[in-house]
Amino acid sequence: xxxxxxxxxxxxxxxxxxxxxxxxxxxxxxxxxxxxxxxxxxxxxxxxxxxxxxxxxxxxxxxxxxxxxxxxxxxxxxxxxxxxxxxxxxxxxxxxxxxxxxxxxxxxxxxxxxxxx
Numbered sequence: 272x273x274x275x276x277x278x279x280x281x282x283x284x285x286x287x288x289x290x291x292x293x294x295x296x297x298x299x300x301x302x303x304x305x306x307x308x309x310x311x312x313x314x315x316x317x318x319x320x321x322x323x324x325x326x327x328x329x330x331x332x333x334x335x336x337x338x339x340x341x342x343x344x345x346x347x348x349x350x351x352x353x354x355x356x357x358x359x360x361x362x363x364x365x366x367x368x369x370x371x372x373x374x375x376x377x378x379x380x381x382x383x384x385x386x387x388x
Contacts, residue, residue, distance in 0.1 A: 311375035
């Protein structure tokens with residue numbers, strides 16, 4: 272699904288979780304947010320197998336890899352780069368910025384483009 276060094280993730284209408292993508296051998300650089308976005312942060316869930324159980328990603332200090340974002344932004348992922356470097360399969364999840372845990376459903380399908388190199 273890689274086109275022009277972009278991996279697309281779609282959070283479906285009335286949903287909060289994207290499909291899984293294989294990011295093996297890629298360095299994650301940024302997220303391009305859609306023009307419309309229901310207020311929420313994004314966390315990254317990961318798994319070693321495509322069909323396995325996806326879990327929130329934390330760094331070695333116990334901090335959850337979360338991305339504060341909003342509509343129509345390009346968001347650098349440099350602060351999460353080390354925590355994301357060794358991941359294989361990931362999903363993006365729309366969550367409350369207040370606790371980075373409570374799922375926030377989007378009111379329409381949202382395409383988030385992840386720039387990689």
